Amino acid sequence: MIEAELGRCVAAFYPGATGVTATAKLSGGASQETWTFDIVHANGNVGAILRRAPPGFGAAPGRAAGLDAEATLMQLAHDAGLPSPKVMHVLRPEDGLGRGFIMARVEGETIARKILRDAQFAKARPILARQLGKVIAGIHGLPRQKLPKLRSMTATKEIADLEREYRSFNWPRPVFELALRWLRDHDPGPSSEVTLVHGDFRHGNLIIGPDGVRAVLDWELAHVGDPMEDLGWICVNSWRFGEIDKPVGGFGSREDLFAGYEQVGRKVDSARVMFWEVMGTLRWGVMCCGMMQRFRSGPDHSMERAMIGRRASETEIDLLRLLAPRGT
Amino acid sequence: MQDEPTPTELIKAVADFLRSEIAPAITGHNGFKLRVGINALDLVARQLTLERDSDSAETARLKQLLGADGPLMALNRVLSEKIAKGEADLRTPGLSEHLWQTTMDKLAVDQPNYASYKRELENRTNS
Numbered sequence: 001m002i003e004a005e006l007g008r009c010v011a012a013f014y015p016g017a018t019g020v021t022a023t024a025k026l027s028g029g030a031s032q033e034t035w036t037f038d039i040v041h042a043n044g045n046v047g048a049i050l051r052r053a054p055p056g057f058g059a060a061p062g063r064a065a066g067l068d069a070e071a072t073l074m075q076l077a078h079d080a081g082l083p084s085p086k087v088m089h090v091l092r093p094e095d096g097l098g099r100g101f102i103m104a105r106v107e108g109e110t111i112a113r114k115i116l117r118d119a120q121f122a123k124a125r126p127i128l129a130r131q132l133g134k135v136i137a138g139i140h141g142l143p144r145q146k147l148p149k150l151r152s153m154t155a156t157k158e159i160a161d162l163e164r165e166y167r168s169f170n171w172p173r174p175v176f177e178l179a180l181r182w183l184r185d186h187d188p189g190p191s192s193e194v195t196l197v198h199g200d201f202r203h204g205n206l207i208i209g210p211d212g213v214r215a216v217l218d219w220e221l222a223h224v225g226d227p228m229e230d231l232g233w234i235c236v237n238s239w240r241f242g243e244i245d246k247p248v249g250g251f252g253s254r255e256d257l258f259a260g261y262e263q264v265g266r267k268v269d270s271a272r273v274m275f276w277e278v279m280g281t282l283r284w285g286v287m288c289c290g291m292m293q294r295f296r297s298g299p300d301h302s303m304e305r306a307m308i309g310r311r312a313s314e315t316e317i318d319l320l321r322l323l324a325p326r327g328t
Numbered sequence: 329m330q331d332e333p334t335p336t337e338l339i340k341a342v343a344d345f346l347r348s349e350i351a352p353a354i355t356g357h358n359g360f361k362l363r364v365g366i367n368a369l370d371l372v373a374r375q376l377t378l379e380r381d382s383d384s385a386e387t388a389r390l391k392q393l394l395g396a397d398g399p400l401m402a403l404n405r406v407l408s409e410k411i412a413k414g415e416a417d418l419r420t421p422g423l424s425e426h427l428w429q430t431t432m433d434k435l436a437v438d439q440p441n442y443a444s445y446k447r448e449l450e451n452r453t454n455s
Contacts, residue, residue, distance in 0.1 A: 172404040175427055177411035178418070242443040303364050310371060313434040317444045320431055324424045326451065 009095040052100030069148040070219040071101040106215040112203035129252020133260025140195040140227040153225035175316040179282045191226035202239045232276025237318040285315030336376045343369040382433035
């Protein structure tokens, strides 16, 4: 199985490695998989993660940056002292494992409900928003000339993409129409500063320990564009998991997030952040509808997909709370 | 005429059985999937109970708002086009109230435990 290939691969790049053990698949769609395993070594086993497109799957679809770009970005972030796992090996054809890379495994939690409720994270929660502000500022500060080739995104393009995708569903949603209209009317135009944007900076892609953030994962949606997009996305209500009065991931305030961001010499444009929060809310809603489409037409005919389709209405109430708040 | 029990009663009975007898015995990923399945059955039961009234109220509001008649889907298409073209917006009398009521009725079926929904429900009862 995969353990034999991983064992051969690890022996070739990790001095003294004699094989791998405790291999388990963490997640996997049709084209991308994540595996955890331990590198067996006389000095003690070393935890590692394989992120790969299995053999036979080539180019990354649509918006994805591609696994080679992900590896480069992760290593850049690691080298800049940001919480990012060390990239141990980029897969080569002779490894027989497909495309992708192997990185150091960082221990910690990614599940939002545990991070927001478990006692072991009680000390981390109040400091997380400020920490994450600093981390995302560091990401935005990574030197442009060292970045791999990435797609370039603007607010105008993002609105057009969302609209096209929403219209392809052919299902009328007056609240989405209202949001699209609002976004077109409030499009702030091109950002004066264009930086690396992580693109999916939120619960699930952040490893948290009792001491706070330990690693930023999943650079699949990385691109260059308006840095305020990342600050807006992490404030989307869908990532608050019930803690709706704490806009940053259900644990922190915008003020703390912004203070952390500005602490390292970067500026926040709070109006742009709010614009991207509305965009992000609609984007998650459109993604929920997309899940429903794939449930109906695609090979993944799963209950989970179907039920995510029924979460689009959550973003409709959140859009109304943002755009048409009722007097309370 | 079909006999009793009603679809709603049958689905509730199955969901209750899965919840109280089966779920405690299943762990891991299948346990997660089972909970998703139970949630789906609960959703269907809520829709069967609530849909008829909320759909007819939504249709009545849309007829009033648009001055047009037709099936619910067609009316929603007309409203969507009007909003897209800027012919209707939040200043249009009744539009905001309509969107709020329609959305609240959707959440009552889809996710009655969603925090934003519960908050809006509280605010409405208090005001």
